[in-house]
Amino acid sequence: xxxxxxxxxxxDDDVDLVTLLVDYFTLEGLQTTPAYNGPEGLAQLKHGTFxxxxxxxxxxxxxxxxxxxxxxxxxxxxVLMLTARGDPxxxxxxxxxxxxxxxxxxxxxxxxxxxxxxxxxxxxxxxxMIAPLKVGPVTIDxxxxxxxxxxxxxxxxxxxxxxxxxxxxxxxxxVAKEDIYPKVLGRAMGPFDRAIDVHVSSIRHKLAxxxxxxxxxxxxxxxxxxxxxLSQTPLPPEEN
Numbered sequence: 001x002x003x004x005x006x007x008x009x010x011x012d013d014d015v016d017l018v019t020l021l022v023d024y025f026t027l028e029g030l031q032t033t034p035a036y037n038g039p040e041g042l043a044q045l046k047h048g049t050f051x052x053x054x055x056x057x058x059x060x061x062x063x064x065x066x067x068x069x070x071x072x073x074x075x076x077x078x079v080l081m082l083t084a085r086g087d088p089x090x091x092x093x094x095x096x097x098x099x100x101x102x103x104x105x106x107x108x109x110x111x112x113x114x115x116x117x118x119x120x121x122x123x124x125x126x127x128x129m130i131a132p133l134k135v136g137p138v139t140i141d142x143x144x145x146x147x148x149x150x151x152x153x154x155x156x157x158x159x160x161x162x163x164x165x166x167x168x169x170x171x172x173x174x175v176a177k178e179d180i181y182p183k184v185l186g187r188a189m190g191p192f193d194r195a196i197d198v199h200v201s202s203i204r205h206k207l208a209x210x211x212x213x214x215x216x217x218x219x220x221x222x223x224x225x226x227x228x229x230l231s232q233t234p235l236p237p238e239e240n
Contacts, residue, residue, distance in 0.1 A: 008033070011055045052077065054080050083102045084104070096201070122159075122162045136214050
């Protein structure tokens with residue numbers, strides 16, 4: 001259980017919105033640091049310690065997408081993106097680059113806090129689950145939120161880890177999307193919602209590079225996804 005306040009970094013050029021969020025987050029017991037552009041946000045990440053980043057997509061100069069690329073080059077810190085309502089391109093691109101979830105703007109601060117809480121609770125839940133899990137050639141260590149093949153780590157984002165862990169604990173059995181969304185993203189599945197599909201695609205790519213075809217995530221039409229073990233040892237990596 002975390003007794004110290006969770007530390008949130010907000011990167012957004014909208015000064016009025018950031019001021020509102022900082023005040024609201026503080027009332028909710030979150031320790032919040034503002035940054036008003038991409039370079040400033042990256043500098044804060046480099047010199048400070050945070051539990052989660054709230055990142056706006058639409059910023060002048062260095063966009064949120066560019067900031068996300070820089071973050072994911074060195075860190076798997078959870079990132080919640082603020083996207084323009086009605087623009088699915090930014091949402092999908094953000095998820096593909098490793099964002100954990102997104103909230104369309106404008107959004108009530110209360111909803112944003114709820115989404116942040118869901119992501120942070122997943123981390124806390126995983127920390128309480130100590131026993132590592134072995135699936136084929138891959139080991140899942142919930143206490144460290146780490147997935148590895150032998151001594152080689154497989155870098156998954158926080159949301160990807162939670163999703164892969166959920167599929168692994170039901171290996172060989174279909175897991176319904178309706179069950180995945182609340183447990184992995186902390187919300188119900190919306191109409192035309194592709195968030196989990198994008199996360200699955202990213203996990204497949206990372207697994208293929210690490211263990212080849214030893215593991216597969218099958219799509220079960222009309223249901224969801226199923227993790228399948230094809231080999232207990234890594235197979236030759238797939239060609240890109």
